[in-house]
Amino acid sequence: MSRTNAYNPKNDVEIAINNVSVVFKDNKGNDVKALDNVDFDIHKGEFISLLGPSGCGKTTLLRTIADLLEPTSGNVRVSGMTPKEIRLMQKFGIVFQSPVLFEWRTVKKNIELPLEIMGYSKKDRSDRADEMLEMVGLTKFANHYPQQLSGGMQQRVGIARAFGIRPEILLMDEPFSALDEFTKEKLHLDLLKIWEKTNKTIVFVTHNIQEAVFLSNRICVLSPHPGRLSAVVDVDLPYPRTTDMRDTPHFGELVSKVRNSFEGGSL
Amino acid sequence: MIKKRKSLWRRLKENRAVQTLSTILLPVLFGVLIIALWQGQILHKIFNTDINTLPLPSRICRIILDNLPSIGENALYTIIVALAGLIIGSIIGYLIAVFASLFQKWGAGGLTIVGAFNAIPIVALAPVMSNWTKDVSSDPNFRSMVAKTLVVMIVCIASMSINAFRGLTELKPFALDLMSSYAAKKRTVFFKLRLPNSIPYVFTALRVSVPISIISAVVSEYFAEYIVGVGREIRENIVLGQYPTAWAYIVVACLIGIAMYGLLMAVEAIVLKNRRIKN
Numbered sequence: 001m002s003r004t005n006a007y008n009p010k011n012d013v014e015i016a017i018n019n020v021s022v023v024f025k026d027n028k029g030n031d032v033k034a035l036d037n038v039d040f041d042i043h044k045g046e047f048i049s050l051l052g053p054s055g056c057g058k059t060t061l062l063r064t065i066a067d068l069l070e071p072t073s074g075n076v077r078v079s080g081m082t083p084k085e086i087r088l089m090q091k092f093g094i095v096f097q098s099p100v101l102f103e104w105r106t107v108k109k110n111i112e113l114p115l116e117i118m119g120y121s122k123k124d125r126s127d128r129a130d131e132m133l134e135m136v137g138l139t140k141f142a143n144h145y146p147q148q149l150s151g152g153m154q155q156r157v158g159i160a161r162a163f164g165i166r167p168e169i170l171l172m173d174e175p176f177s178a179l180d181e182f183t184k185e186k187l188h189l190d191l192l193k194i195w196e197k198t199n200k201t202i203v204f205v206t207h208n209i210q211e212a213v214f215l216s217n218r219i220c221v222l223s224p225h226p227g228r229l230s231a232v233v234d235v236d237l238p239y240p241r242t243t244d245m246r247d248t249p250h251f252g253e254l255v256s257k258v259r260n261s262f263e264g265g266s267l
Numbered sequence: 268m269i270k271k272r273k274s275l276w277r278r279l280k281e282n283r284a285v286q287t288l289s290t291i292l293l294p295v296l297f298g299v300l301i302i303a304l305w306q307g308q309i310l311h312k313i314f315n316t317d318i319n320t321l322p323l324p325s326r327i328c329r330i331i332l333d334n335l336p337s338i339g340e341n342a343l344y345t346i347i348v349a350l351a352g353l354i355i356g357s358i359i360g361y362l363i364a365v366f367a368s369l370f371q372k373w374g375a376g377g378l379t380i381v382g383a384f385n386a387i388p389i390v391a392l393a394p395v396m397s398n399w400t401k402d403v404s405s406d407p408n409f410r411s412m413v414a415k416t417l418v419v420m421i422v423c424i425a426s427m428s429i430n431a432f433r434g435l436t437e438l439k440p441f442a443l444d445l446m447s448s449y450a451a452k453k454r455t456v457f458f459k460l461r462l463p464n465s466i467p468y469v470f471t472a473l474r475v476s477v478p479i480s481i482i483s484a485v486v487s488e489y490f491a492e493y494i495v496g497v498g499r500e501i502r503e504n505i506v507l508g509q510y511p512t513a514w515a516y517i518v519v520a521c522l523i524g525i526a527m528y529g530l531l532m533a534v535e536a537i538v539l540k541n542r543r544i545k546n
Contacts, residue, residue, distance in 0.1 A: 039336040068444050087450055094448045103542050104463045113459065114449045145541050165449075 012199050014169065015042035015065060019074035022060050022227075028068050034060045037074070040220060042203060042231060047195055048206045049212035049219045051258065056198055057227025058205045059173055063114060065203060068090055068259060078169065085169075090118055093167030093200075095175040099158035101146035108133065108142040111161045118165065123205035132160035135194060152183035156190070163194060170202045176211070192241055213254045221261045231261035289335070308481055322511040330515040338500075342519055345497040349527070350411060351485040352419020353476055360427025361469070368435040368461065385425035389483045392418050393490035401492075411493035419480045426479070427472040434468025437462045441494040449512070467542065468533045477531050481524045497523070 022035040042048050050058040063069035065076055067083035078086045086092060101110045111129040120128070133139045136156040142215040146154055155175055162170055176184045192215065195202055206212050212219045213235055221231040234253055237245055245251055279285050304310045307326050311317065318326075331338060363381060367374030393414075400414040438460065446456045485498030494503065497520045504513035 066444075066448060068447060087448060090450050092448050094445065096444065098440060100439055100441045102440045102442075102460070102463065117446075117451050117455055117459070142274070147542070250480050 001264055005228060012044045013041045014044040014046075014079060015203070016077040017041070017061070017065070017074075018077065020061070020064060020071045021073045022064065023058065023070065023072045033038065035064075035071070036226040036228045038222075038227070038229050039074075040232060042201060044201055045199055046218060047202045047204065047216045049216040050222060051206055051209065051212040052217050052222035052227070052262075053207060053224055055224035055227070056222040057224070058207075058222050060227065061201060061222070062171055062173050062205050065169075066094060074087075090165060091161035091168040092112075093165055093170045095158050095162050095170070095172040097174045097177060099146070099151075099154040101154055101157055103145060103147050106143050106145055107138060107149070107157050110146060110157055111164050114165045115162060118136075128164050129160075132164045135163065135197075136160045138158075152179050152187060155179065155187065159187075159191065159194070163198065163200075165199065166198075170200050172202065173205045175204075177207070184211070189241075189243065189244065191215070192239070196240060209255050209258050210246070213237075213251060213258060214246060219258055221258060223262055231258075233258050233261055282377075313451070320510055322514050326511050327514050327518055330511055331518065333411055334512075334515070337513065338519055341495060341497050341500050341516070342523060344412070344495045345484050345488065345520070346523060348487070348496070349417040349523070352416045352484065353384060353423050353473075353480040355416070356420035356423025356480075357427045357469075357473065360424040361431045363424065363428040364431035364435055364465075365457075367432050369499055371436060374432065378429055381428050386420060387421075389418060389422065390488045390490075394419060394485040396487070397490055397492055407493045408495065411491040414536070415484060415487040415491055415496075418484045422479055422483045423476045426475045430468045430472035431465050432476075434465025436493040438464055441484070455492050458524070467539060470531075470539065473531055473535075474528075478524055481520065481527065491533055 005022065017038055017040055019037045021033065024032045024034050026032050036060060037107060038057075050061055051224055052058050060069065064071050065078070065083060067087040079092075094249065101107075102113065107128045108126075111132050112125040115125040130139070130142070133142055136155060137158060138156060138160070141149060141153065146157065147156070155178075158175070162172075176187055179187065188211070191202075200226050204212070204215060214237075216235055217239075219233045219235060220229055221233060223230040233254070237251065237254070292435050301310075302324050304313075305321075308318065308323070311321060314321070360381075363378075367378050396414040396417045397411070400410050400417065402408045416498070442460055442464075443456070447461055450457070485501070488496035488498030489502050491499065496515050499521070500516045501513050504510070504516065
């Protein structure tokens, strides 16, 4: 299978993160710097990972891109517009740590939820949901309720729901962190397949180095206290990626390279 | 691998059909036992009482059957009061919860005050309501009905508003973020997320309110101006020393309560069916 949307550094900048700082108040009223002057660009069609230990602000950064959080200083621009404008144009698809499925809706109706909100006709919603169910291999479970599915299947429904709105940008916040290794590896392959088919930009938050290396074409390494960008690592493994690549020496080298790029050398 | 055969007892205990059966069967058996001890006058020996103060079940049954029309009429009034108070009170309670969820900063505090209404004893509330409603109508039966319904209503408002508020605001993590990422309006968030999320909480409230609505209806009848209703008949007959008739009405009050609770359970099982299914 040939890739048409392989990451190409000449591609346009899609998300520009300009000197973003985020300061929170802790419960004692002291300022806590979650993000300190983070500055980099994400290109169109990229699969980029934001990688770091807890407290490095990776989720905070994702939330500022999604307009779920305002940066204290600096700004984010998506295709030259503010994240809020992009959000109101309904161009973000988000997958959270938990699948956030509504237990009163069937699997199919959950996938239709954003389409309902966006005012699609009944037939369009149904067709799109069927298409997405097929993509994630859950056609048989369309009329099941989420609580009848396993954790991995639930997260696949969440991914189907996110892709169903045909978003320009897909934001994923540790979507597989609650799943077992076997399910996770399968979903990695599924996700890459969908990405190759759909040509979307994916911003993927994770604390797992192997996961970041396996999926991304580029990794933004963030260090904690305060959260800051300590390195950007290019992953030159070819797509489509296969599970046996995980066992190659080059994969191991990339993992070490990423690990060593954390400030202070190792974690 | 050697598979050990489970003992018969263990298999029975883990069998789902047996479990459901036993949750119904055991209380029923207990009830039958009590009635048997009662009819056999063993209860009277234990409590050192006579069959006039504690009439036999057979006698109570006969009185109910002999006076079916008048008992039915009194029961109807009690049911009307309980249901009207329950429905109006629950709707008002839910609307208060919706209002509080729109202004969550004050909402939670405001609901604490509503919760305090729950602490007012029905016995105190009933005479006050009777007094307040004296000018509502020239028909004493009607104004008594209003007074009694108000008592039930006030009691039901509190439990519904507190539970519904939780249902409207205790959402799954990231659910609001998800809706916000779709640029959903407040209205949409309410109808697609908060409202459906609150339904199980509404049933939690009703599980409390349904029995309480019967109790409040019965107690408020004691203090009502117009003499009607199961509660009032209990009181009148005790005053007149007609214990068997009083007991007949006590049994009827219990039956109304059990029937309404059973109905609620059935409705809940249907409405929440899809949320409860598991593999």
